[in-house]
Amino acid sequence: MKQKFDITGMTCSACANHVEKAVNKLPGTNNTNVNLMQNVLQIDYDNTQTTPDDIKQAVEHAGYGISEQGKIEVSSKDNKLEKAAHDMKVRLTFSIILLIPLMYISMGHMLGLPLPDFLSGLHNAITYAMVQFLITLIIIYLNRSYFINGFRALIHRAPSMDSLIAIGSSAALLYGIYAIIQMGLGLAYQDWNLVEQYHMDLYFESAGTIVTLITVGKYLESRSKGKTNDAIKKLMDLSPKVAIVERNGKEMEVAIEEVVKDDIIIVKSGSTIPVDGVIIEGSATINEAAITGESLPIEKTINANVTGGTISVSGFFKMQATRVGEDTTLSQIIKLVEDANASKAPIAKLADKVSGVFVPIVIAIAIIATITWLLLGYSVSFSLSIGIAVLIISCPCALGLATPTAIMVGTGKGAEYGILFKTAESLESMKNAEVVVLDKTGTVTKGKPIVTDIVVNDSISEKELLQIALNIENASEHPLAQAISTYAKEKNLEAQKLDTFEQIPGQGIKASQNGKQYLAGNEKMMKAFQVNLEKFSDTAAAMANIGKTPLYFCEDNHILGLIALADTVKENSKQAIQELQNMGIDVVLLTGDNKKTAQAIANQVGVHTIISDVLPQEKEKHIREIKAQNKHVIMVGDGINDAPALARADVGLAIGAGTDIAIDSADVVLMKSDLLDVVTAIQLSHATIRNIKQNLFWAFIYNTIGIPIAAGLFYPAFNLTLNPMLGSAAMSLSSLFVVSNALRLRFFKPNTNNRIKVKATKGETRVMKKIMYIDGMSCKHCEGRVNEALNAIDGVDASVDLDNNLANITLHKDVSDDTLKNAVEDAGYTVTSIKAG
Numbered sequence: 060m061k062q063k064f065d066i067t068g069m070t071c072s073a074c075a076n077h078v079e080k081a082v083n084k085l086p087g088t089n090n091t092n093v094n095l096m097q098n099v100l101q102i103d104y105d106n107t108q109t110t111p112d113d114i115k116q117a118v119e120h121a122g123y124g125i126s127e128q129g130k131i132e133v134s135s136k137d138n139k140l141e142k143a144a145h146d147m148k149v150r151l152t153f154s155i156i157l158l159i160p161l162m163y164i165s166m167g168h169m170l171g172l173p174l175p176d177f178l179s180g181l182h183n184a185i186t187y188a189m190v191q192f193l194i195t196l197i198i199i200y201l202n203r204s205y206f207i208n209g210f211r212a213l214i215h216r217a218p219s220m221d222s223l224i225a226i227g228s229s230a231a232l233l234y235g236i237y238a239i240i241q242m243g244l245g246l247a248y249q250d251w252n253l254v255e256q257y258h259m260d261l262y263f264e265s266a267g268t269i270v271t272l273i274t275v276g277k278y279l280e281s282r283s284k285g286k287t288n289d290a291i292k293k294l295m296d297l298s299p300k301v302a303i304v305e306r307n308g309k310e311m312e313v314a315i316e317e318v319v320k321d322d323i324i325i326v327k328s329g330s331t332i333p334v335d336g337v338i339i340e341g342s343a344t345i346n347e348a349a350i351t352g353e354s355l356p357i358e359k360t361i362n363a364n365v366t367g368g369t370i371s372v373s374g375f376f377k378m379q380a381t382r383v384g385e386d387t388t389l390s391q392i393i394k395l396v397e398d399a400n401a402s403k404a405p406i407a408k409l410a411d412k413v414s415g416v417f418v419p420i421v422i423a424i425a426i427i428a429t430i431t432w433l434l435l436g437y438s439v440s441f442s443l444s445i446g447i448a449v450l451i452i453s454c455p456c457a458l459g460l461a462t463p464t465a466i467m468v469g470t471g472k473g474a475e476y477g478i479l480f481k482t483a484e485s486l487e488s489m490k491n492a493e494v495v496v497l498d499k500t501g502t503v504t505k506g507k508p509i510v511t512d513i514v515v516n517d518s519i520s521e522k523e524l525l526q527i528a529l530n531i532e533n534a535s536e537h538p539l540a541q542a543i544s545t546y547a548k549e550k551n552l553e554a555q556k557l558d559t560f561e562q563i564p565g566q567g568i569k570a571s572q573n574g575k576q577y578l579a580g581n582e583k584m585m586k587a588f589q590v591n592l593e594k595f596s597d598t599a600a601a602m603a604n605i606g607k608t609p610l611y612f613c614e615d616n617h618i619l620g621l622i623a624l625a626d627t628v629k630e631n632s633k634q635a636i637q638e639l640q641n642m643g644i645d646v647v648l649l650t651g652d653n654k655k656t657a658q659a660i661a662n663q664v665g666v667h668t669i670i671s672d673v674l675p676q677e678k679e680k681h682i683r684e685i686k687a688q689n690k691h692v693i694m695v696g697d698g699i700n701d702a703p704a705l706a707r708a709d710v711g712l713a714i715g716a717g718t719d720i721a722i723d724s725a726d727v728v729l730m731k732s733d734l735l736d737v738v739t740a741i742q743l744s745h746a747t748i749r750n751i752k753q754n755l756f757w758a759f760i761y762n763t764i765g766i767p768i769a770a771g772l773f774y775p776a777f778n779l780t781l782n783p784m785l786g787s788a789a790m791s792l793s794s795l796f797v798v799s800n801a802l803r804l805r806f807f808k809p810n811t812n813n814r815i816k817v818k819a820t821k822g823e824t825r826v827m828k829k830i831m832y833i834d835g836m837s838c839k840h841c842e843g844r845v846n847e848a849l850n851a852i853d854g855v856d857a858s859v860d861l862d863n864n865l866a867n868i869t870l871h872k873d874v875s876d877d878t879l880k881n882a883v884e885d886a887g888y889t890v891t892s893i894k895a896g
Contacts, residue, residue, distance in 0.1 A: 064100040064114065066093065067124035068208050069219075074123065077217035081121035085109045094463055099128065122208075122215040147278050150201050154271040157201075161194045165264040181251060184258045188239045191263040195232065202270040218418040226422065227450035228269050231262035234443050238262075260440050262447075265782075269451055297368035298389055302333035305377070322380045326371050334367040335382035343374030392479060392730075417453075421766070425449040428770040448769035448781045452789055453762055461754035464801035469747035472807050477730035478740050485726035488710050489744035491691040492644050495737065496682060496704070497636075498696035499650035499660055502714055503734065504626040506697070508539055510546040511607055511627075511850050513858075514598055514843055515620035520862075522550070524620045528612055530555045531570050531579045535562060539610065539624050567610070578613045585611050585618075595621050598843070606659025626660075630854055630872045633664045635734035640665070642741065647685070649678060649704075663853075679703035695729075695737055712737060739809035746807050754797045761793045827870040831879060835888040836861055848886040852878060 069075055075093040078100060082091050087105030094101070102114065111127060118125040164178060164187070178187045199206065209225030212218055238257040245253030301312050305323040315333055318324070326332055326343065342360040347369045356372050359365060365378055368389040384390065429446035433439065466483045473480050480486040500506050515524045529547035532540035533554035544554070559571040566587065567580015578588055582599070585592055590613050592599070599609040599621060607623040636646050648666045650657050650673060657671035670681055682704045685692050694701070694708035702724040705711030713725035714732045729736045765781070773779040831849075836842055842861040849857035854872030859865075868879065880890045
């Protein structure tokens, strides 16, 4: 089972490593990850071998606190963070207030500043030292957590960053106490030389300054770290606290936790939709930007799905709750983002390996450096300052923060764009993409056939054919039949009752009405009933060659005409594929459709490699074959039949509108059905890993340069050493730099030009209608040519009306009037005007 625990007392990556090692020793534990940023232990374990109590004992024995993580409550989580930040701010404020007089007393004389009489002169040396000692003790008490955690880690033989701070500060403090004793002996024996030697050789200000500067760094770091979690906070804030439900015919306001599945919920203009559901009454314009990243509002009507956390900009509707509580889309998104934050990217292993041995090595270097300088004849104070400086400047804060900060910001930024990375590994792995394999239906195409062309015989009008088609197809559940019925009803036609109805599998429908016999189906059916298709054979062949499916309609074995349907390409598919190819990535179209249909779609979107006629169970095999060529494969799909292939790929991406099985099998979920998000995900992966490498470089180079200087290697030649106080300031700044650098990812923007923001599914519309007036059309063939010219434009659905010399145009994307005009005039006709529909 998988479980999360909150860990307390961790301060650096060495702590996180020690917790991981302690837990990994337990039987039946797998995939143990400790997130330093969130102070969370995420573990997958066999509960027949290990219990939560065993895990708690292991962590506590390692020297850290632990508690089980329950359901996340936004308010309690925020209060916890706010309290921690407030406590640190108070601690820092009092530390600075006390540090000011400490620095004045200890170093004011160097600037010629006067001291009170009771602190001046060698005869007041003990008083002078004791005042500093007492102030320093208060500062250390305020910041005692460093010492408690640091020495506890030493006792458990797992030294951490706090151990370095505790040892360094304690060394300075102990040396100061030693100096007080020496001055006491000097005063007792009237040995003024001894008193003078130690009078100004105190290190209390160093101890106080070190812990105060560390706290300054920690405070600034905590404020910056809080910003890395902004994405999750914003998502949590989307959920309303109450909902208006209708129960027993009455409206009542209830807490969001009390909403149950199938509740009827009332949503008014300007309010936030509380849970996932389906509209059963009314309509509204809904802003889904917070969930999908889609900036334009969407019109939704009856039977449209709505998502909790989105906002009803205008309108009024009633909805039936389908998902509540932790099952809502918003809750699932929050869980995915948190799980990704808590997981560990492969690149983090480098930092883990280094930090695991780093602290013990630093302690050894500090001891060796101190002894070496003593043996070389230097004073105890000089040698001790060298050792303290090594301990302080080497704190591995920056090293431990390098990866998790960037991962948190990267996954949060992905969530803003509607891209949900389930693990940090999937975020890192995206950048290695060499081949992107795309499922066709529902991924590259919309997955819903629509009517594209209507070609009629001279004896019948288009409206008459459409009425006959509606009568026949309305009773069928076949997707093509439903597409024709929907199209006809949009033309304000109503289905008329048939006398007989017979569905012929794989061919079409045979029906009768008012004594007339009708056939509706494919070429195979027409040939079976010996219908002459010669008049439409060339037109039908041309349509088939560009991926359209022609359905014939005849009355008493006399052909009336044909209606062509096609699964149209999504608005951004062609651009997305072009962007992937520009990045040097091979794109493969994988589909169960026949080669001719697959080739037609491939030609539209610019894919050069096609794998067609693939059975559902064979998709995984083809992914395996591509991987066998030592290529890093990304698979994008949306259906149940894509699940094995998504799991087999190096990274599986599921379209958010797909099935739950596909989403469960994938590593990344694209909330929008937009292939441009694949491009965004890859670019975000590159940006995040580049940021991590920058952070790791800074952390490593900082210690590589800082430790030799602190150890005094450059002192003999250049008289260069590092004061412990400057070391503590530099250490804090290094951590702040790493976190700030990670926060730059918040300004990431995908480099995809002219992204088209369109989404249209059942109950949702975002389209533009135009009317084009045309001169020069004189027959049905002219009408057909203009119809074909307009519908060949990506994002255009057109219906040409010969009787009125116009075309009704529906735009699913931005298409200029010049583009529309040129298409018609290239076909040999004149456009007189274009007006809004």
